[in-house]
Amino acid sequence: MTAVGETMPSQLVPSTLSADGAICHWLSAGVYTTPLRHLAAHVRESGSPFGERGRWAMNFWAFDPDVADLKLRAYRGLPASEVQSQLLDIAEPVLGGPAPGGGVWRCAATEEDGVIDFSRFNFNPTLMEGWLCALIDSPADAALWANLLTIGPARLWLNGQCVEDFAEHFSYVALQRVPVRLTLRAGLNTLLLHGAMLGWREARLALGLRLLNDPESGGLPEGLSVRLPVGAYDADVWEMTAAQMELVQVRAFAFPTLPGRLWCDPAAEAPITVDVEVGIPLPDTPWAKLIGLTLPRGRARLTLEPGKPADLPITPELAEAFAHLPGENALSLVVRPINGIPLEVRREIWASANAYSRAPYGTYDERIAEARRHLASMPYDVPASMAAVATGAAAQIDSNAVAVACAFLNDRADCADFYAVGLLAALEWYGGSPALKQEDQAKIEDALRRFKYWIDEPGIDAMCYFTENHQILFHVTQYLAGQRYPEWTFDNSGLTGREQQALAAPRIDAWIRRRLRGMFSEWDSNAYLTLDAFAMLALVEFARDEALVRLAGLLLDKVFFSLAAQTYRGTLGSSHGRCYTVALKSARVENTSPLCRIAFGMGVFNGETRATGLLALSRRYRVPEIIQRIGADVDAVVTTRARAYGALTSESDMKSGVWDVRTITYRTPDGMLSAALDHRPGAMGIQEHLWQATLSPEAAVFTTYPGNAQEHGNARPNFWAGSARLPRVGMSARDLICLYRLEPGIGMGFTHAYFPTEAFDEWRIEVRWAFARVGDGYAALWGDGDLLLTASGRHAHQELRSSGAGQVWLCRLGRRADDGDFAQFCASLAATAPQVDADGIGVRWTTPDERRLAFAWDGVFTVNAVVEDWGDFPHYANGYTDTPHGAESMILRFRGESLTLDYGG
Numbered sequence: 001m002t003a004v005g006e007t008m009p010s011q012l013v014p015s016t017l018s019a020d021g022a023i024c025h026w027l028s029a030g031v032y033t034t035p036l037r038h039l040a041a042h043v044r045e046s047g048s049p050f051g052e053r054g055r056w057a058m059n060f061w062a063f064d065p066d067v068a069d070l071k072l073r074a075y076r077g078l079p080a081s082e083v084q085s086q087l088l089d090i091a092e093p094v095l096g097g098p099a100p101g102g103g104v105w106r107c108a109a110t111e112e113d114g115v116i117d118f119s120r121f122n123f124n125p126t127l128m129e130g131w132l133c134a135l136i137d138s139p140a141d142a143a144l145w146a147n148l149l150t151i152g153p154a155r156l157w158l159n160g161q162c163v164e165d166f167a168e169h170f171s172y173v174a175l176q177r178v179p180v181r182l183t184l185r186a187g188l189n190t191l192l193l194h195g196a197m198l199g200w201r202e203a204r205l206a207l208g209l210r211l212l213n214d215p216e217s218g219g220l221p222e223g224l225s226v227r228l229p230v231g232a233y234d235a236d237v238w239e240m241t242a243a244q245m246e247l248v249q250v251r252a253f254a255f256p257t258l259p260g261r262l263w264c265d266p267a268a269e270a271p272i273t274v275d276v277e278v279g280i281p282l283p284d285t286p287w288a289k290l291i292g293l294t295l296p297r298g299r300a301r302l303t304l305e306p307g308k309p310a311d312l313p314i315t316p317e318l319a320e321a322f323a324h325l326p327g328e329n330a331l332s333l334v335v336r337p338i339n340g341i342p343l344e345v346r347r348e349i350w351a352s353a354n355a356y357s358r359a360p361y362g363t364y365d366e367r368i369a370e371a372r373r374h375l376a377s378m379p380y381d382v383p384a385s386m387a388a389v390a391t392g393a394a395a396q397i398d399s400n401a402v403a404v405a406c407a408f409l410n411d412r413a414d415c416a417d418f419y420a421v422g423l424l425a426a427l428e429w430y431g432g433s434p435a436l437k438q439e440d441q442a443k444i445e446d447a448l449r450r451f452k453y454w455i456d457e458p459g460i461d462a463m464c465y466f467t468e469n470h471q472i473l474f475h476v477t478q479y480l481a482g483q484r485y486p487e488w489t490f491d492n493s494g495l496t497g498r499e500q501q502a503l504a505a506p507r508i509d510a511w512i513r514r515r516l517r518g519m520f521s522e523w524d525s526n527a528y529l530t531l532d533a534f535a536m537l538a539l540v541e542f543a544r545d546e547a548l549v550r551l552a553g554l555l556l557d558k559v560f561f562s563l564a565a566q567t568y569r570g571t572l573g574s575s576h577g578r579c580y581t582v583a584l585k586s587a588r589v590e591n592t593s594p595l596c597r598i599a600f601g602m603g604v605f606n607g608e609t610r611a612t613g614l615l616a617l618s619r620r621y622r623v624p625e626i627i628q629r630i631g632a633d634v635d636a637v638v639t640t641r642a643r644a645y646g647a648l649t650s651e652s653d654m655k656s657g658v659w660d661v662r663t664i665t666y667r668t669p670d671g672m673l674s675a676a677l678d679h680r681p682g683a684m685g686i687q688e689h690l691w692q693a694t695l696s697p698e699a700a701v702f703t704t705y706p707g708n709a710q711e712h713g714n715a716r717p718n719f720w721a722g723s724a725r726l727p728r729v730g731m732s733a734r735d736l737i738c739l740y741r742l743e744p745g746i747g748m749g750f751t752h753a754y755f756p757t758e759a760f761d762e763w764r765i766e767v768r769w770a771f772a773r774v775g776d777g778y779a780a781l782w783g784d785g786d787l788l789l790t791a792s793g794r795h796a797h798q799e800l801r802s803s804g805a806g807q808v809w810l811c812r813l814g815r816r817a818d819d820g821d822f823a824q825f826c827a828s829l830a831a832t833a834p835q836v837d838a839d840g841i842g843v844r845w846t847t848p849d850e851r852r853l854a855f856a857w858d859g860v861f862t863v864n865a866v867v868e869d870w871g872d873f874p875h876y877a878n879g880y881t882d883t884p885h886g887a888e889s890m891i892l893r894f895r896g897e898s899l900t901l902d903y904g905g
Helices: 065-076 235-245 286-290 316-323 364-376 382-391 399-411 416-430 438-450 468-484 497-518 529-542 546-566 581-585 593-600 610-617 625-631 822-830
Strands: 012-015 025-035 106-109 120-138 142-150 154-158 161-166 176-184 187-203 206-211 225-229 261-264 272-279 298-304 309-311 331-337 345-349 638-647 658-668 671-676 691-694 700-704 728-732 735-739 752-754 762-766 769-774 777-783 787-789 799-802 808-815 842-846 852-856 889-894 897-902
Touching: 012 120, 012 235, 025 225, 065 187, 120 176, 120 206, 120 399, 142 154, 142 161, 154 176, 161 176, 187 206, 235 331, 261 298, 286 399, 298 309, 364 382, 364 593, 364 610, 382 399, 382 416, 382 610, 399 416, 399 438, 416 438, 416 468, 416 529, 416 610, 468 497, 468 529, 497 529, 497 546, 497 638, 529 546, 529 610, 546 593, 546 625, 546 638, 546 658, 546 889, 546 897, 581 700, 593 610, 593 625, 625 889, 625 897, 658 808, 671 728, 671 777, 671 808, 691 735, 691 808, 728 852, 735 842, 735 852, 762 822, 769 787, 769 822, 777 787, 777 799, 777 822, 808 842
Parallel strands: none
Antiparallel strands: 012 225, 025 106, 025 120, 120 187, 120 225, 142 176, 142 206, 154 161, 154 187, 261 309, 272 298, 272 331, 331 345, 638 658, 658 671, 671 691, 691 700, 700 752, 728 735, 735 808, 752 799, 762 769, 769 777, 777 808, 787 799, 842 852, 889 897
């Protein structure tokens, strides 16, 4: 095989096969993206957004069958010229050579699910495409079966002939296994794979091939191998380098104290020298188009000794720059060999110059001032720029910040509602003043005049309207824009501002009242609770209807009370209705953390600027004193029982029914254990997080049934956030039982536990028990088989798996004050022997303090043969309130003082 421009044959290096036959290494090209411009042929642009051909299918979860059907119709209707799978007039594949779509072939390795992942978040409807190439070296003519692994349409060519053209179904994130017959000739056979996805918002594009064992021989043809054409690179050097790179380990996501550390696997036979680079990637949004930020990077050449760490080049300048970047960001870590072989290890990591507070400090006003200073240092963000004006750090709101936000509105990009509220705040506080340039005010007004304010207005877009936080942000945007410009005729709807306001007001009223009585369907979300607060702060600050202002203020009080009751020293380590992996790995990334720091003096200021900005700048809302004191009550042992309950509305939630979630949170001065009880066991989980033990911002322990091998938010459920099937969770006092029912072919086929050893002061694994200590707080985890710590790869020293069925997990929270020293805690639990039921999905356990627990997939949770009653659950009950389900008010009490939140009527 000779590539274009070469005078000698390409070197070939092996691509290993996984235990189940998946090809592990490929040449890869993409992801390529093309805007989707023909959707009006499949979706009504105006009229009702619901029903057949309704726009709702552009705005709902892509796992819905109607959404999948729309994607299939739209894909089949794509002009042939727009699909790159038609373009096969390319040079023979070789690393670095030309690939379809105008790119070049690069080397890529699969994760444990056997696919190359091309996923991305699409702010607008987009065609995504990716390519893979490998060579099958067969000792003789042969035929074998394989499974083409794909999410959406895919094509496979063997030696230039298309042997599979699959376009039957779009999945959401679960892999489809398409059987294909491969007729191989003796020698090298060229495989080309093309995958496509129609993506709006989160979208997974993944592609791979699994070779299947011959049913007669029980294996693949003898001597068959898979190889990659790597051009002039020496094959022996490549193999040696690939083996070395597999020994590089990143054992933590967050590095709260510097330096961060990079490890070499203890199994390495000799030191490994690598080049390391740490940087701050800009997100693929209007930021990248409008802004030319110059950000520092850290670089170093490190020699890694086997089993020993080396310091990462996270410089003070890099940590300082990252601390002042708005948005939900992570640092990029890239590790490369020094010999020029184009292999690398890539990871997201976190480090910041901003310190985390684990204990209350200062006064509310002092923390507000600190928040303003933090915000004022951030570039290109409207709420942050307003803080700069308020503190005197700047004379005017930054024009680049306005341009970024307006671009979201003008493009009708998903999350535009987040930016719209910030722009309206700028108009309300600074419109007509020298602080807002006239030309910038004109840009904002033009964007608002042309914006789409709700799903019932004309226009095809990918904006999300149906989730709880988006609902209220759109309603508030529509209300405030209409209130400010009552005489305008808005371009898209044709309605006057007064009519827009009249439409939004009852929607807001109904949304708030449902949450006042029952709190949130996205319960205790460390991502979205902040956006709900953002909307309420905007109403309190700018709405002229005092009834709405009162309701919004009451809901803010309840939000901050829920944070006060269910955070552990600034960490919202509760169960969550929706979550993302990075915030599970470190509370320093939680959007709620800056709110907790302002309100209670615990947490960290990070890139969240929306609710943080409005709270820090608010002229009409303060967190009530009693809630501040409750949140700072860190020395108490508190058990909070809470019930989130409410009715779904078809035109907002795009489904009917109710949400009904019962949670328990047990918090001590040294740790916290939280669970959502018996919540939809066996159902598909997207981003639900049903239990967690928390000892510090990074020291979290929990289990999941992973949906795939990815960690990003475009594959939901992924490796750590959500579950392919939700478990059944029960909890009493400080003991928790989590049960899984595994289903063949669903998810990754196993359950596992997050156990970040680098975050613990001390840890040990003893057969089926794993123990962790941070300070005087302890956590113990038991599995239904011997617990094995992952020793290599992406999750080295962060993951536990059970050698048993993985269907039963137990957790106990402990501390020195109750259990003695750590050794005593471990010994007392290791002496117990939980008994798994005969069917494998149930357990009986007598705890060291003689509590007899029993729980199974069916039936009740009992303690000493007495049933735990989860039926008659309160709205909120703990040492600060006793509010029954369905109550019209809540009374908060703390050390002789009280506050009544009356939301009836």
